[in-house]
Structure formats: C-alpha cells, structure tokens
Amino acid sequence: MTNLTNPFMHFSALTDYRQTGKVTHKLSDIILLTVCGVLAGQDTWEGIVDFGEMRRDFLNHYGDFSAGIPSADTVARVVGLLNPKEFQSAFIDWMKDCHELTKGEVVAVDGKTVRGSYNKAKGNQAVHMVNVFATANGVCLAQSKVNEKTNEITEIPKLLEMLDISGCLITIDAMGCQRKIAQKIVDKSADYLLAVKGNQGRLEQVFNDYYKPSMLMKFDGDSYSSQDKSHGRLETRCALVNEDLSVLGDLEYEWPELKCMGIMVNVRQESEHASEKEVSVRYYISSKKLSAEELHNASKSHWLVESMHWQLDVGFREDKCRIRVDDRAEELSRIRQACFNLLKQETSAKGGIQRKRMRCAMDENYLSKVLGSLE
Structure with a gap:
C-alpha cells in the first residue's frame, strides 16, 4: 500500500453542469464539504451543512468558502448533477494512485x-x-x-x-x-x-x-x-x-x-x-x-x-439513508466508499468506523490526518 493521495485532485476534473453565471460555490468546495461532513458522522444534507457552519475555519484551510457554506438544497442539487460515470472514473483513478x-x-x-x-x-x-x-x-x-x-x-x-x-x-x-x-x-x-x-x-x-x-x-x-x-x-x-x-x-x-x-x-x-x-x-x-x-x-x-458491507450499514448507516432523488443515492454511496477507504487507511487511532467518525467530528487535527496529504 502506497501513501494515500489527495482524492480531490481526481474529483476536480468533474464536469460542473451549473450555469456559469449562477455559480456561487465551487464544485471542489462542495465535494470537500460533503466528504468532510460524511467523515464526521453526518448522513443528511442538512447535517453536512451544519458541520460546515461549525467547522468553517477548518474548511477554509483546504478550500475557498469566501461565499460562505452552501445551503443543504445547493449541496444536494449539485451532487445530484454530477455525472455518475465521471465520478466512477475519478474514484477508480484515485484508488489506482493509492493502492497497488x-x-x-x-x-x-x-x-x-x-x-x-x-x-x-x-x-x-x-x-x-x-x-x-x-x-x-x-x-x-x-x-x-x-x-x-x-x-x-x-x-x-x-x-x-x-x-x-x-x-x-x-x-x-x-x-x-x-x-x-x-x-x-x-x-x-x-x-x-x-x-x-x-x-x-x-x-x-x-x-x-x-x-x-x-x-x-x-x-x-x-x-x-x-x-x-x-x-x-x-x-x-x-x-x-x-x-x-x-x-x-x-x-x-x-x-x-x-x-x-x-x-x-x-x-x-x-x-x-x-x-x-x-x-x-x-x-x-x-x-x-x-x-x-x-x-x-x-x-x-x-x-x-x-x-465492508456491514461496516457501511453500521458505521455509515447506509441502509437507513433515505436520499433518493436523481443520482444522489449513487453519488453519496461513492462518497461513503471514499470515506470508508480514508478511515481504513488511518491506523493511528483505535476503534471501528463509528468511533473514527465521531473523532473526526470532535478533533480537527484527526480529521486532517484522515484526509491525508491535502496540504
């Protein structure tokens, strides 16, 4: 296993289907917010946004949130607009870089x-x-x-x-x-x-x-x-x-x-x-x-x-997630997989997925460590 690379580097190439003149929040920032929120134990769009509001200083260190934290509707809509095949390719490219x-x-x-x-x-x-x-x-x-x-x-x-x-x-x-x-x-x-x-x-x-x-x-x-x-x-x-x-x-x-x-x-x-x-x-x-x-x-x-399936259901409560509109369920499933991999690769802290997610929510230094080489 080689060192974990920055997954957002691969996701940055995803097509943004929003009208250019109406874009307030960068696509990369929305993906960053979503991944960090899921890592920190949030399983709804509202929870992800609540996390962003509470940890804006942390997010500013890694992204550009000059326009503030996007609303839950914006995060949900943008994630739903992502091209599933592009997202799939980005995920596979990331794993090729970090796992031989x-x-x-x-x-x-x-x-x-x-x-x-x-x-x-x-x-x-x-x-x-x-x-x-x-x-x-x-x-x-x-x-x-x-x-x-x-x-x-x-x-x-x-x-x-x-x-x-x-x-x-x-x-x-x-x-x-x-x-x-x-x-x-x-x-x-x-x-x-x-x-x-x-x-x-x-x-x-x-x-x-x-x-x-x-x-x-x-x-x-x-x-x-x-x-x-x-x-x-x-x-x-x-x-x-x-x-x-x-x-x-x-x-x-x-x-x-x-x-x-x-x-x-x-x-x-x-x-x-x-x-x-x-x-x-x-x-x-x-x-x-x-x-x-x-x-x-x-x-x-x-x-x-x-x-792994059991950990997704227990640690991420995947089966209880009621997100269904357009491609959001598929995209959020891939984001959970990305978060699962990140948490599995971080071995300095003991405990299962649930405990690690709780620690991400409480300790910004640990969350930064889980994210890997983002700096």
Missing part, C-alpha cells in the same frame, strides 16, 4: 443494495452497487451501479475492464459464475475463483455426484483444514482440491483455462462438545492451480467484502 495490487492478491467482487434508496411512490427500485474489494488491505477499488434493466452479470465485466487486475485472484459468488465473466478475467491476465450453485445446474449436479462426506476422512487430492473458536463457537473449515477434471465430462472444456475444482466444507458447533452441528458445503471452480490451503484462505478472504 500485488501478484496473487485476492480481489473480491460482490454486490450491495442501498435499501433506503427504494422509492415506492415513484416506482424506483433500490440502488444496487457492485463493489470490487482488495481483501489484503480492506479497501474498495471500484464501484458500479447496476442498471434497473440489467443485473450484476452484465455489469461485472464492464467494471473489471476498467481495472488493472493482472496477476490477481478474482473471487465472485455464484451470481458471477458465468463463462463470459470468467473469460473477461482471463483476458485481463488474472485468475478466477467462482462459486458454483443452481444457476449452473449441470455443473452443480456434477459436484453433487462427486462429493461424498467420506472425503473429509480420506481424499485422493489435496486437503487442508482449520479450526477457529469464537464466542464459545467452534468452526471447522475443510478444503478439498481436485485437479483431475475428467469428472466434469464435457464441462471441463466449457470454462476458460479451468485448472481445478474445489470444495469447502464448514462445520459449526455452538460449543466444542455440542452434539448438533451445522454443515455447509460450497463448490468452486478456478483457473489457477490452487492448493487446498490456498482455496481455504481465498474463500475465507472473499467474505471480507461482507465485512
């Missing part, structure tokens, strides 16, 4: 719905975003809104095309287990690890016929297991990898550069001596010759993206 992916790094792709953006009165569906997450350092590399008339399957290849994922292992849940997505990953000189479920019926059936619980005791291929104890619960994870793909029949040749098939078996017990066990079995295909330990670690790393 290493060979073999696990990059998780997963979707998240901003539930509060659903508008029943107008018949608008909730905004659904696809996130690309670097698991090693816990930051979001890119984000794309799924169009109401499409789904993740069509959006994921477009998003991957914009990123340099060469040498990485891309993990996607069952929704992304599609040949076109696998081909896109291979074309980008990366490897895939795709979860297999019912949307690939024939492939799942082959796995069902192949896997037997007795394999956990005796298996011809590579195997690896681990145990974790947490809050009294015991979880055992067993990974099995088979490189003999003849069991797939003709399906072996339908997936680009397919090298191995994997099985993850998770066994959870409420306590070490509990008689009842919760068993889950997951199937995977990969273009990389993974060892069982690598499959175990990669599948576990993938679920770190769920941790």
Whole structure:
C-alpha cells in the first residue's frame, strides 16, 4: 500500500453542469464539504451543512468558502448533477494512485443494495452497487451501479475492464459464475475463483455426484483444514482440491483455462462438545492451480467484502439513508466508499468506523490526518 493521495485532485476534473453565471460555490468546495461532513458522522444534507457552519475555519484551510457554506438544497442539487460515470472514473483513478495490487492478491467482487434508496411512490427500485474489494488491505477499488434493466452479470465485466487486475485472484459468488465473466478475467491476465450453485445446474449436479462426506476422512487430492473458536463457537473449515477434471465430462472444456475444482466444507458447533452441528458445503471452480490451503484462505478472504458491507450499514448507516432523488443515492454511496477507504487507511487511532467518525467530528487535527496529504 502506497501513501494515500489527495482524492480531490481526481474529483476536480468533474464536469460542473451549473450555469456559469449562477455559480456561487465551487464544485471542489462542495465535494470537500460533503466528504468532510460524511467523515464526521453526518448522513443528511442538512447535517453536512451544519458541520460546515461549525467547522468553517477548518474548511477554509483546504478550500475557498469566501461565499460562505452552501445551503443543504445547493449541496444536494449539485451532487445530484454530477455525472455518475465521471465520478466512477475519478474514484477508480484515485484508488489506482493509492493502492497497488500485488501478484496473487485476492480481489473480491460482490454486490450491495442501498435499501433506503427504494422509492415506492415513484416506482424506483433500490440502488444496487457492485463493489470490487482488495481483501489484503480492506479497501474498495471500484464501484458500479447496476442498471434497473440489467443485473450484476452484465455489469461485472464492464467494471473489471476498467481495472488493472493482472496477476490477481478474482473471487465472485455464484451470481458471477458465468463463462463470459470468467473469460473477461482471463483476458485481463488474472485468475478466477467462482462459486458454483443452481444457476449452473449441470455443473452443480456434477459436484453433487462427486462429493461424498467420506472425503473429509480420506481424499485422493489435496486437503487442508482449520479450526477457529469464537464466542464459545467452534468452526471447522475443510478444503478439498481436485485437479483431475475428467469428472466434469464435457464441462471441463466449457470454462476458460479451468485448472481445478474445489470444495469447502464448514462445520459449526455452538460449543466444542455440542452434539448438533451445522454443515455447509460450497463448490468452486478456478483457473489457477490452487492448493487446498490456498482455496481455504481465498474463500475465507472473499467474505471480507461482507465485512465492508456491514461496516457501511453500521458505521455509515447506509441502509437507513433515505436520499433518493436523481443520482444522489449513487453519488453519496461513492462518497461513503471514499470515506470508508480514508478511515481504513488511518491506523493511528483505535476503534471501528463509528468511533473514527465521531473523532473526526470532535478533533480537527484527526480529521486532517484522515484526509491525508491535502496540504
């Protein structure tokens, strides 16, 4: 991970669609105000403006607020006017500057719905975003809104095309287990690890016929297991990898550069001596010759993206946000991602996202540190 760069440098190139003669507040200042307000725990336009009024001297140090702090209506309207594709590109360019992916790094792709953006009165569906997450350092590399008339399957290849994922292992849940997505990953000189479920019926059936619980005791291929104890619960994870793909029949040749098939078996017990066990079995295909330990670690790393989604809901109250008009929900979702990354990169203070946001609100020096190299 390299030093965090100034994100506003990338956002300064965004097109301002306001009439030139009627512009009172600079676009860069409005973005600065919004990011600082969100960092400091504000989740509404009014709260962001209240923060600006209270911290105007601080904001003057980084921007030009000679015309004062813009109104909540102005901030909301200007953010809603931003071009989503431009904002997406600016976010990706920023992350390219501050995060260099290493060979073999696990990059998780997963979707998240901003539930509060659903508008029943107008018949608008909730905004659904696809996130690309670097698991090693816990930051979001890119984000794309799924169009109401499409789904993740069509959006994921477009998003991957914009990123340099060469040498990485891309993990996607069952929704992304599609040949076109696998081909896109291979074309980008990366490897895939795709979860297999019912949307690939024939492939799942082959796995069902192949896997037997007795394999956990005796298996011809590579195997690896681990145990974790947490809050009294015991979880055992067993990974099995088979490189003999003849069991797939003709399906072996339908997936680009397919090298191995994997099985993850998770066994959870409420306590070490509990008689009842919760068993889950997951199937995977990969273009990389993974060892069982690598499959175990990669599948576990993938679920770190769920941790990010949880932090967005708990630390930023994303699902409770009722902002819905025009593109504001999408743009504010990206701003939250930018703030999430900034807070994750600041490691001098202990605590979770909520605690760090509270500290940003109380301590200008800490907020300045979170913003990074803005000076």
